[in-house]
Amino acid sequence: MKMTPLITSAVMHFGEMGSRWGFNRTVGQILALIVLNEEPISAQEIADALNISRGNTSMGLKELQSWRLVKQHLVPxxxxxxxxxxxxxxxLANRVFEERRKREIDPTLSLLRDLLLDEPANGTEAGAQNKLSEIHDLLESITAWSEELQNLGPEKLNTLMKLGSGVGRMLDLKDKILPGKNSVN
Amino acid sequence: MKMTPLITSAVMHFGEMGSRWGFNRTVGQILALIVLNEEPISAQEIADALNISRGNTSMGLKELQSWRLVKQHLVPxxxxxxxxxxxxxxxLANRVFEERRKREIDPTLSLLRDLLLDEPANGTEAGAQNKLSEIHDLLESITAWSEELQNLGPEKLNTLMKLGSGVGRMLDLKDKILPGKNSVN
DNA sequence: TTGAAGTTTCAGAAATTACTGAAAGTTTAA
DNA sequence: TTAAACTTTCAGTAATTTCTGAAACTTCAA
Structure with missing residues (x-):
């Protein structure tokens, strides 16, 4: 395992950012290393390249597999x-989004659903419930929308993203081209 | 400040989730408290309701203001x-997205731009640069797209999100309705 | 069936992050 | 100008998270 200056900078940076992206420093570094390396790389090589313990490497790889970002590769x-x-x-980007949605949104959605079932005990609670219900609806929209975008597939998603401000114009026209059931009240 | 059971559950949950959303437990709790409370609430009331020190409260409020999620309210x-x-x-949701983009994407984008300026020293580096350039492009698309969505405004954004699978159909038709400059190669 | 080559687990240590509370700072009314 | 009412800062402590490394486990070839 080489670790040229360029790769080193990138790996270190991904390490720093790791915690902001939902995992920790070494997990970020391991991910960068695996992505940037052309050849498959062994756990021992990773530990050596990053100067971390074999145990930590093993846990990091397990975590990356739980995120479905890296996979094993058997060399005959x-x-x-x-x-x-x-x-x-x-x-990989999709997986990160999806996984983060599971960790950052789903638990809240489920709590909110529960809280909204209770009868408000008084005016204060009623007010709070209104707010919670707004939050709930927003999170549901986001979830539904992100699922929608996912099964649009990369190509269409790319088209959509490149469309830029065209999206706005398209929305203005949508009722003409998609009449009926999808019009929004 | 009351803190009924309902509000307590919500506040505690937002505290737990706080770290996943980019801030810490108390910041999450403070935010929930301010959002769920109908009336403006003072720093002292927050500290009392959450059983945290006055100093911590002050830091938390400062952080929430830096995220532009809460603001001061002068009572005459x-x-x-x-x-x-x-x-x-x-x-608020928009602000969280925006702020997180700034913290999670922008620094990486800027590093990648730098790394891509260097001449690759050898084959390994050239390969790594290719990967980095893919990542760069992806992050740029995401950034541009999220800005696009932001200045679409809440109403249109909502329309778009509610459109659901209609988006796919709309994309199929887009060349017919938006001919010319926005077509994607 | 043994042992070499590998992986995983997990208790404790190290590093990082969050919190407290006392002291310093600010603002305003008298 | 003083002092009461409030806010902020920050050094030190507490809590949490991450990492190490030794031991336990697994697999396979001989």
Whole structure:
């Protein structure tokens, strides 16, 4: 494992950002290393390149697999396990979104649903429930929308993103082209 | 300040989620309290309701103001400062997105731009640069897209989100309705 | 069936992050 | 100008999170 200056900077940066993206420093570094490395890389090579313990490496890889960002790669004839990215950059980004949605939105949505079932005990609670219900609706929209975008597939998603301000114009026209059931009250 | 059971559950939950959303427990709790409370609330009331020190409260409020999620509210005749949400739920969600983009994407984008300026020293670096350039493009698309959505305004954004699977159909038709400059190669 | 080559687990140590509370700072009314 | 009412800062402590490394586990070839 080489670790040229360029790769080192990138790996270090991904480490720093790791915690903001939902995992920790070494997990970020491991991910960067696996993505930037052309060849499959073994756990031991990772530990050496990053100067971290073998144990920490093992946990980091487990976490990355739970995020479905890296996967094992069996090299025939080799006993040890190698690791490679679980897909192209687009796929990885999608997985990060999805996984974060699960961790950042779903639990709240489920709590809000419960809280909204209770009868408000008084005026204060009624007011709070209104707010909570607004939050609930917003989070549901976001969830539904992100699922929608996911099964649009990368190509269409890309088209949509590149469309830029065209989206606004398109919305103005939508009733003409999509009459009926999808019009919004 | 009351803190009925309902409000307590919500506040505690927002505290737990806080760290996943980019701030810490008490900041999350303070935010929930301010949003769910109908009336403006003072720093002292917040500290009492959450059982946290006055100093911590002050830091938390400062952070929430830096995220532009809460703002001061001067009550005439009162010396102390009161706090209220900086806008409706939609606005707050937008601010969180925006702020997180600044913290989670912008620094990486800027590093990637720098790294891509260097001449690759060898084959390994060239390969890594390709990957980095893919990541760069993806992050730029996301940034541009999120800005686009922001200045679409809440109403249109809502229309778009509610459109659901209609988006896919609309994209199929887009060349017919938006000919020319916005077509994607 | 043993042992070499590998992986995983997890208790404790190290590093990081959050919180407290006392002291310093600010504002306003008298 | 003083002092009461309030806010902010920040050094030190507490809580949490991450990391290490030794031990336990697994797999496979001989």
């Amino acid at each position: 004839g080799e006993r040890k396990e190698f690791f490679i990215p679980a897909g192209d950059i687009w796929t | 005749g009162e010396r102390k400062e009161f706090f209220i949400p900086a806008g409706d739920i939609w606005t």
